[in-house]
Amino acid sequence: MAFIVDTAQYLPVNEISNDELTQFPPKYRQLIEEKAGIKKRRHVTDECTSDIGAMAVKQLLEKTGVNPLEIDVLICATSSPDRIQPATATRIQDICGLKGAYAFDLNSVCSGGIYGLKIASSLIKDGAKNVIVVASEVYSKLLNPKDIATFPYFGDGAAAVLLSDHGIYELNDILLFSDGSGCDVIQVPAGGSMLPASAVKKERDYYFSMEGQRVYHFACEKGSELIELLAKRNEVVTDRIITHQANLNIIKEIGRRTCIPEERFFINVEKYANTAGASVLIALNEYLESEEAKNEDHVFLVAFGGGLSWGGCYLKKNI
16 A cells, blocks of 8 residues: 655745735735635745755655655656656756656646656555655746736645655545546647747747636536545545645535535635645645644545546545
8 A cells, every 4th residue: 555654845935915916906906815715825036846846855855854865756746847848857856866766747737746646656556665746836937927817826836745655644545537628728828739839929828828717617516526426435524625725715615515614624725826736735734734633534635627637535544
């Protein structure tokens, strides 16, 4: 079996409140917290995705005391990579001195953290001793600063998880899903082979975009279904639910649909906004460092994002 040994996170020091988004009129700034429950977010200054990912991995290694040379695999979940190639994971590997590991990226947008746990779990079962999943996102460099529909709702951050064949939480059940018919709902149109730089005619094609209403309905539907499916498959009533921190109203609607009280959901979206693939792992780290985690044995992780993709995981405390 695969287990979570420990977690860590890194958030850029540059904190931006809603009031500091002066490119938008005051009446729109007031709506950000009302619409999404977001009060502030973190943005990098001159850092890139691998920089903050490496900080999270370094903190994880320091926290666990594991020798960097004992890491077998490094998986980087990101939808805001340093470059189209090579893999962002390789630069993190170099910065952190993981000389005995092989490193690669995966991109499942906001579901990336869960997808990474699934792959890591499989590798542990296949004989790997120590696997790190780092989810790192720098969306501030993908967003149009003048776009009120996207810019205020995303932040930058990274989180790392060490998995092994022993640890504090057993990865008991991990479910992954995707629906490619929604591949255009959340996207950065330009920069790849479909719309290369030489063919771009509109600057906005370089920026992140999404169809807000479709994303909201998709997240509420799939988030609710995942929680109910995990509960049924594992025959447990979870102590805590950690969802992708996209929007407080999505979390509340998922709670309404599943008849689960809001206090059973871990929420930190007000501090960091939507950190995409890093979101659920940042929330997991903060939950594990909280007092509540000491008395709770069953945790569901649930994420949903571009692709369209979604996934869930049941963590059972190893008592």
